[in-house]
Amino acid sequence: MRIGIDQLGFEYPRQTFRLHIPELSVASGERVAFVGPSGSGKTTLLRLLAGIYLPSAGHLTLGDTAIPELDDAARRRFRITRIGFVFQDFHLIDYLDVEENIRLPYRIHPALKWTSDVARRSEALAEATGIADKRRRRVDELSQGEQQRVAICRALLPEPGLVLADEPTGNLDPANKERILEILFRETRQHGATLVMVTHDRDLLSGFPQVIDFQNFQTPLPE
Amino acid sequence: MIKLLPLIRHYLVYHRGKTVTLTICLTTALYLPLTVHSLVEMLQAEMVRRAEATPIVIGPEGSRFDLVLHALYFHTDAPGTIPRKAAAGVGDSGYAAAVPLFVRYRARGHPIVGTTLEYFPLRGLDIGRGHLPTLLGDCVVGWQVAQRLGLSPGDRLLSDPENVFDLGGAYPLDMRVTGILDPAHSPDDHAVFVDLKTAWIIEGIGHGHDDLDETADPESVLRTEEDRTVASPALRTHTRITPENLASFHFHGDPGEFPLTAILAFPHDPRSGTLLLGRYVGEESRLQALRPREVTEELLGMVVQLKRFFDFHHALMFAVVGLFVALVMLLSLRLRKREAETLFHLGCSRGTLFTLQAAELLILLTVSAVLAGAASWTTVQAARTWVQTLSG
Incomplete structure (x- = not known):
């Protein structure tokens, strides 16, 4: 899924600065990494791309769709069917087991249909991320790394055209970092999905043809 | 809705303490008025039936x-x-x-x-x-x-x-x-x-006792007068009526x-x-x-007065339980803010979020209503004999 941004602005509530991205273009199936200090707007841009936040100015298109112009229901539908989001703090449901957390998008939206193919794919993802033997365990019984992998499986299961990953390797040991990156790369490549990943880990940037530094995207608001 | 049921089941089982407490509260709040109403209805019907059968x-x-x-x-x-x-x-x-x-x-x-x-x-x-x-x-x-x-x-x-x-x-x-x-x-x-x-x-x-003229026990006769025989307290009085002593029974x-x-x-x-x-x-x-029907209706009038008091009491209790459940649900919504945020971030619609919360309450209410109905039915069946006889 192609990403197009032109003069995108976003104002934080009760803050004296705004996020301003003059231009950004990511081709479909491309991999792009967002780097920069904490608070520089990386996660905010991910949320703008997902339609969770709405920009105060500029244009944002995903494929042929101008996300801010969709109504609320259409944005939610677009998000759950076309975008896979791996949240920094996982956003798992603690009273559900691993399998139900992975399946969650299929439970909460009628646009996603649970079929035997999807079930097989869910099993394969769990196997690939090393959590297949924990599918009946509740997520609050898992380690941070295991929870991260559950979140990745949930994001990848609907085969989205755009995968947004907010520091998906932040809680993992080096061996698991490589394993997760490999899964993310393989899955997105296999389905022609665009991967946008926020990271602080500069060692991971070699796998990304395009790296966006957020150092200068914040501008002060006039008094 | 069907797709959401496993989520609701998981939530209710995971928070089983809260689930059980709410179910008990709702069941009790439904059971009491239901049972009192059924018992009073049955009592009225039985009393009127008996009274009508006795002009x-x-x-x-x-x-x-x-x-x-x-x-x-x-x-x-x-x-x-x-x-x-x-x-x-x-x-x-x-x-x-x-x-x-x-x-x-x-x-x-x-x-x-x-x-x-x-x-x-x-x-x-x-x-x-x-x-x-x-x-x-x-x-x-x-x-x-x-x-x-x-x-x-x-x-x-x-x-x-x-x-x-x-x-x-x-x-x-x-x-x-x-x-x-x-x-x-x-x-x-x-x-x-x-x-x-x-x-x-x-x-x-009426009573029956040994024939004083034929008794073999001299202790049975106190004295014999000219035209009668006076029995002593030792005379054996029958407490069982048999074909043999039936003829000795008489009334004064x-x-x-x-x-x-x-x-x-x-x-x-x-x-x-x-x-x-x-x-x-x-x-x-x-x-x-x-006319028993008239007297019974008068009696039932008092029962209805008493029932009105109970109805008011139950309405009050139901309101309190309703407020309690509302409070618990409100607190639950606050505690589940992050869960709602997760579902929203994933793309869940507002309608689904509302359905999820409402269905949980509906399931609790349904289970409580079924339990209250079953308990009430059992109580009414157990009380049926007592009501039919009013024998206490």
């Missing part, structure tokens, strides 16, 4: 309620007695068929109803096993009495002593069970029926003055009923004649 009750002056409860439900604390000739007077008037009742004693806790054979067809009672009483000392028992005491035709049943410390009181009579009545689902199921004469023997008006006094505790009158037509009631109006009459 007129005649008895001594006094409390109308006591007389009706005594005549219809065999409460053994009879308000007083009336002479037997009063029943004959009803029959002779040509207005109604009269069924005399004498109910003062109990057998193993069940009222002994002294009456005539007319009672059974007028109440629609059929003999299930055995036959109706034919001799003094015979009895037929209601279905529940036979069940509870394990009685069959041919068994013996002893009347309860009135007072074990009163030597001059009524002595227990050993009765022969000749029949078991079919279930009638009425107070008759819990009663022991005997002929009036048998009831009077228990009362002590004027049969017309023998006591009854009530008369059931079944008028031949409505006009006869009105005319019969008119005979007992006036200060000179020492009897009262009542």
Whole structure:
């Protein structure tokens, strides 16, 4: 899924600065990494791309769709069917087991249909991320790394055209970092999905043809 | 909705403490009014049914309620007695068929109803096993009495002593069970029926003892006078009536003055009923004649007043439980803010979020309603016998 941004602005509530991205273009199936200090707007841009936040100015298109112009229901539908989001703090449901957390998008939206193919794919993802033997365990019984992998499986299961990953390797040991990156790369490549990943880990940037530094995207608001 | 059910199930099981507490609260709040309402409805229906089956009750002056409860439900604390000739007077008037009742004693806790054979067809009672009483000392028992005491035709049943410390009181009579009545689902199921004469023997008006002229026991005779023999207290009085001693049973006094505790009158037509009631109006009459339906409605009026109080009480309790549940759900919404945020971030619609919360409450309400319904049904079934007999 192609990403197009032109003069995108976003104002934080009760803050004296705004996020301003003059231009950004990511081709479909491309991999792009967002780097920069904490608070520089990386996660905010991910949320703008997902339609969770709405920009105060500029244009944002995903494929042929101008996300801010969709109504609320259409944005939610677009998000759950076309975008896979791996949240920094996982956003798992603690009273559900691993399998139900992975399946969650299929439970909460009628646009996603649970079929035997999807079930097989869910099993394969769990196997690939090393959590297949924990599918009946509740997520609050898992380690941070295991929870991260559950979140990745949930994001990848609907085969989205755009995968947004907010520091998906932040809680993992080096061996698991490589394993997760490999899964993310393989899955997105296999389905022609665009991967946008926020990271602080500069060692991971070699796998990304395009790296966006957020150092200068914040501008002060006039008094 | 169906897709959401596993999520709801997981949530309710995971927070089982909260689930159980809310279910208990809602079940109790539903159970109490439901049960009281059902019991009062059943009580009203049963009382009206019994009252309608008894057009007129005649008895001594006094409390109308006591007389009706005594005549219809065999409460053994009879308000007083009336002479037997009063029943004959009803029959002779040509207005109604009269069924005399004498109910003062109990057998193993069940009222002994002294009456005539007319009672059974007028109440629609059929003999299930055995036959109706034919001799003094015979009895037929209601279905529940036979069940509870394990009685069959041919068994013996002893009347309860009135007072074990009163030597001059009524002595227990050993009765022969000749029949078991079919279930009638009425107070008759819990009663022991005997002929009036048998009831009077228990009362002590009639008795049987050894023939003083033929007794072999010299201690039985106090003295012999010119034309009579005076018995001593050692004379053996029979407490069991057998074919051998049946002839020795006799009554003292004027049969017309023998006591009854009530008369059931079944008028031949409505006009006869009105005319019969008119005979007992006036200060000179020492009897009262009542329509049980009217007295029962008056009694039920008091029950309805009491029910209104309970209804108000239950409404108050329901409101409190409702507020409690609302508070818990509100707090739950706050605690689940992050969960709602997750679902929103994933793309869940507002409608689905609302459905999820509402369905949880609906499931709790449904489960509570089913539990309350089942518990209420069980209670009502358990209380049915008590309500049908009002025997306490």
